[in-house]
Amino acid sequence: MQTSDARAAADEPTEPPAYNAISDYGLIGDTHSTALIDRNGSIDWLCWPRHDSPALFLRLLDAGKGGACWIEVDKLVSVSRRYVPETNILETRFVSRTGVAVLTDLMPVHPPETMPEEGPDGETESRLIRLLRCEQGAVAGRFVVRPTFDYARAACTVSADGECRTLFRTASEMLSATSTHAMRALEDRGVSDWALQEGAHACLVLTHGENGDTPPLDGVQDALERLRRTSHYWQQWSAACTYQGPYREAVLRSVLCLKLLTYSPTGAIIAAPTIGLPEAVPGNRNFDYRYSWLRDASFTVSSFVRLGYTREAAEYLRFLRHADPTHGRDLKLMYGIAGPVTPEQTLDHLEGWRGVGPVSIGNGAEGQTQIDIFGEFLMSLHGFLDAVDFNPPQKTNDHLPEAIQNLAGQVIKLRHEPDHGIWEMPGEPHQILHSKGMNRVALECAIAIGRRIGKPDEATLAAWQRIADEIKDEYRREGWNEARGAYTMWYGADQLDASLLRLVxxxxxxxxxxxxxxxxxxxxAELGDGDLLYRYRFDDGLKGKEATFSACSLWRVGVLALMDRTREATELFERLLERGNDLGLFAEEIDATTGEQRGNFPQAFTHMAIINNAVRLEKQIDAVGI
Known part of the structure; x- marks a missing residue:
């Protein structure tokens, strides 16, 4: 945001500044798509109408070519922000020399009149509302809308539609920007100037639609009604959280973030809402995380279940029923949220965040073999079934015995195969310790589920148990490196791997x-840097020095707790929570030198680790004390 005491309200708008820190962003959404908004109120990332759609605001990845929707407040002194408590509605407070104004950003989602047995639990509009209220004195400024469709590849025409509406059209898309104040349609943007006295509002509504036929809102009262209903939706949803422990604020913010990463039409769960945010600066560790990894989604399901959100878990199982019609015979590493994963493609015309490219869409890891996914999924499935007292929705129950047999069969078939593992290692596959441990977890969970549902027969369950015991004996023997005095990443390796902590x-x-x-x-000692942990520390074939992996740092909390070192665990957990941004959001990684967030943001993997270890820490303290 640029301000100037000398600039009059009617002057041409300026561009927002160059790249923000990744931690400068807050997230809003409606369980279809999300937007990232910086601490000065600029929407720098938005894919519409769903998470994996091409971005139309992407200044996050190219400050010159990428569009944004920003606000300018004249004579600005300071800015602060917060989430409306127990919601995903963001408030940004602007203090100028003449007054105070609060900007409320939301993507409307409303409780349905009748909750369906399955499917979305909220009604959405494919809108983004920016509601500004002058709370004190007088404020003046403007809203600026400058979209760049299809990752800044599609030509866009800008035209006025009446006094207060600007239309942005491509060959296949339309975005309308409607204001309570007059709008000017310029060459590549729309501008709405406003001057407010205390108690007055200015409102900007962005509406996406291929034909532009979604009716606009009728002024401030319509926007306020959307705000009221959206607040009710989120507060009602938050009230269902069963965790009441000492870290409720962090846990609730994390699960609200995870809810935003669901795609309610299908039940899919994405890993993160962004692409291309680097894990190494400089480097080429930039990926597209807007897909549903079986592993990450399974973690998220476990987090939902631990907090009482069994419906979200059931919705993910609905997604898998459609995504995997084989009922586990051909379970894949990742899925698109409503169709196939986008083929990997580099967007060479974008420079990347702070010039760190490449920016790519799609994800080449789709074709990798990662055997640990069976254990991840069966662990989460067992937790869900236990939470619903083994009385899941009928459509889940219909194929449950078949799915358990198929998944156990896949583990037994692949148990001796090398793979690329949890970290999606490039190059040749290995006999990875974490994958072998998760094979055993998979069979143990399959056995527990099978006994509860009475299928398969005891002879089959006993055979599975024998194989699970063989796997355990193997990885305990072959995974140990006597010279290193530690379990290592794969059989015969010297390299250490923090994923051992997950096996514990x-x-x-x-x-x-x-x-x-x-x-x-x-x-x-070797992977740690203070409170932070690297996944591993050796040349993996990618460029740049990767930052520390936040989930690994949080796993250390859980292991310390299981070792009955609960005071250390508690103190470490509280220090790690302070590493998030001012809104409580985390990326995938943290640069140990600068403390900056690195990688796609916010990251489900990190937030589920916060939830799971807060719950685990509380249980362990109850059991052994602090």
Whole structure:
């Protein structure tokens, strides 16, 4: 945002500044798509009408070519922000030399009149509302809308539609911007100037539609009604959270973030709402996370279940029923949220955040073999079934015995195969320790589910148990490196891997086993940087030095708790929570030197680790004390 005491309200708008820190952003959404808004009120990222649609605001990835929707407040002194409590509605407070104004940003989502048995739990409009209220004195400024459709590849025409509406058209899309104040349609943007006295409003409504036939809102009262209903939706949803422990604020913000990463029409869950935000600066570790990884979604399902949100878990199972008609015989690593994953393609015309490219859409990891996914999914499925007392929705129950048999069969078939593992390692596959441990977890969960539902027969379950025990004996033997005094990333490797901590959390290893304790100490010493942990530290073939991985740092909290070192765990957890931004949001990684967030933002993997370890820490303290 640019301000100038000398500039009159009617002057031409200026461009927002160059790149913000990744942590400068807040997230709003409606369970169809999301928008990232910086701390000065600029919408710098928006894919419409759904998470994986081409971006039409993408200044986040190219400050010159990428569009945005920003606000300018004259004679600005300071800016602050917060979420409306227990919602995904963002408030930005502007203090100028003449007054105070609060901008409320929301994407409307309303509770349905009757909750369906399955399907979306809210009604959406494909709108974004920016409602500004002068709370004190007088304020003047303007809204500016400058979209750049299809990742800034599609030509756009700008035209006025009456005094207060600007239309932006491409060959296949339309965006309308409607204001309570007069709008000027300029060459590549629309501008709405306003001057408000105390108690007055200025409102800008962005509406997406291929034909532009969605009716506009009728002024401030319509916008206020959308605000009221959207607030009710989110506050009602937040009230269902069962966690009441000491970290409720962080847990609730995390689960609200995870809810935004769902795609309610299908039930899919994405890993993050962004593409191309770098994990190394400089480097080429830039990926598209707007897809549904089985692993990440399974983690998210577990987090939802732990907090009482079984409907969200059931909705993901609905998604898998349609995405995987084989009922587990051909379960894939990742899926598109409503169709196939976009083929990987580099957007060479975009420079990337702070010039760190490449910017790519699609994800080449789709074709990798990652055997741990069966354990991740079966662990979350078992948790869901247990939470609903093994009485899931009928459509889930119909194929449950078949799915359990198929998934266990896949584990048994692939148990000796090498794979690329949880970290999607480039190059040749290996006999990765984490994958082998998760094979055992998969079979143990399949056995537990099978016993509860009475299928398959005991002879089959006993055979699965024998194989699970064989897998356990194998990875405990082959995964140990005597010279390193630790369990390593794959059989025979020297490299350490923080994913061992997850195997402890999933009880594939005993936290008190002397070899586990020694490995934990070695991991903390060699992969640690203060409170932070790297996933691994060796040349993986990609460019640049990767930042520390936030989920790994949080897994350390859980392992410390299981080792009955609850005071250390509590103190570490509280320090890690302080690493988030002012809204409580986390990216995938943190630069240990600068403390800056790195990677796609906000990241489901990190927020589910916050939830799971807050719950685990509370249970462990209840069991052994602090």
């Amino acid at each position: 959390l999933y009880e594939a290893f005993d936290a008190h086993d002397p070899r586990v304790v020694a490995s934990f100490q070695r991991i903390c």
